[in-house]
Amino acid sequence: MEARTYIPVDLPPPGSTVLVAMSGGVDSSLVAVLMAERGCRVIGATMKVYDASIEFPEGTGNGCYGPGEAEDEAACRRICASIGAEYHVVDLSAPYAREILGNFKSEYRSGRTPNPCLRCNPLMKFGLLPQALREKDVAFDYYATGHYVRQVVEAGDPEAGIWLAPAADPKKDQSYFLQRLGQAALRTARFPLGNLAKTEVRELARERNLETADKKDSQDFIAAEDYGPLFADEGVPEGDIVDEKGKTLGKHRGIIRYTIGQRRGVGLSLGAEPLYVVGLDAELNRVVVGREGSLFSPSLTAADAVWAPRFGTEPFRALVKIRLASKAAPASVIPLGGGRIRVDFDEGQRAVAPGQSAAFYVAARIEGDEAASVDGRSPRSAILAGGAVIEGAAR
Incomplete structure (x- = not known):
């Protein structure tokens, strides 16, 4: 596929209303403050997901799911008050237990290795949370989060759709986590931190005396060293x-x-x-x-694909990540129809795990970036073409 030229999506204009998803961490806190400084009307919102039905040992970590929500909510409330923003807490613990925890446990019991964030983002953070606010008649023009990712549109045809592109800071890039977002979510979503490094974010937060400036990032989706507590009730x-x-x-x-x-x-x-x-x-x-040699696979099959505009019907070359921490590997991506795909790697990939998701990056000319070869090792100057859930691997 011929490389096209893409330009960055503009941030919300002054005077617009921006709903900011807040977790109590430095990233979303800074987003709220930056949007206020930009002249936007800010509304803060946090989704409550922990219902105390699962107990975690003290001091085992800082996760998205677990005790400590009250402390995070209090910090969000104080930050919103400091910028004159209204703040909402939405209780989504019941759907989270059903759709995220329930699915995660079922997949693990089936011998698969799911990534709960990939399910949580489209269903909860970009789905039920903003939907709940709209149902409460809270009106907003844009929905901003603290994810490290960029948005671009095609130069000359901005109505063709919105694509995600890796963040400027490759160590913090979170485009992989957002591979399942559709166009409906991307049209109103904005990611103000996409061009910043984490060190810059913390420095900007310190300059503004934000109480979250040096708060540690969440390390996993639950506050525990392993997933044992999730299965304690069933053995x-x-x-x-x-x-x-x-x-x-x-x-x-x-x-x-x-x-x-x-x-x-x-x-x-x-x-x-x-x-x-x-x-x-x-x-x-x-x-x-x-032996370790048995872990390498020349190809994989995947299902339930989500495609960016212009992808999903014809084979294409891509850089493929089979998990968040893996290096992007050159491969041919072959759509098989019905949401299924096959990926043929140039070199065998280690530890392809059913239940994980594969993300496909395609080289692109992005305004302000240096062009990258599709056969390079970094998807920095690339767009996210789509993603799919891994079914199995050939060995």
Whole structure:
């Protein structure tokens, strides 16, 4: 596909009303203040998702789901008061328990490795939260969040749609998390931090004496070191660890504690050669282990694809990320119809995990950026063409 030229989407103009999704962290706090300084009418909103039905050990971390919401809400309320903004807390704990926690637990019990943020963003943060405010007759023109991502439109045809592009700070880029947002959400969404580095955000917050300026970022979606607390009410049965031929080698502590590619916690080896998790057999409650070479896959299949404008019907070259922390890998993306796709990598990829999502980046000329080759290793000067949920991998 011929590289097109894209230009950045403008931030909300002075005088417009901006609903800001606030978490109590530095990013969304600064967004609220920057929008007020821009001359916008700001409305702050926080979604309450923790219902105290699951207990977490003290001091185990700072997550999106867990105790500590009251403290975060209080900080948001104070920041909104300082800029003269109204503030709302929306209780979404019931749909969150059903749609996010319920789905996450079901997927893990099935031996899959979901990323809950990819489901939460379109359904909750960009779905039910702004919808709830509209149903309360809270009117707004734009919906801003603290995500590190950019928006662009096609030069010469701005009505063709809105594309997401990686943030200026590659270490903080969150475009992967937003791969499932559709055009309806992107038309009103704005991301004021997309061109800033995290260090700049903290410095801007300090200059404005924001109480959240040095607050630590959330490390995971729950406030715990592992996902055990989510399954405490139903138990996590132990089972067999087997090799790729089915021979029993040991016992595992519960299938939900293992992911494809994991070595730590397996506790097995073949002589000096360590063994890795290469498969999860939920039906037989078995963890399958093998040598590291068994982890590499030349291709994958995925389903439930979400496409940006102009993508989804013809094969194309892309840089593909199979998880947030993975490097973008050159590949051919082949739509198969019905939301299913196949990805053929130029080089085998390690630990392709069913349930994770693949994001597809295509080289683009973005005004102000240096052009990047689609066969390069960084999707910096690129647009997000879409994403899909991984079904399986070829080995």
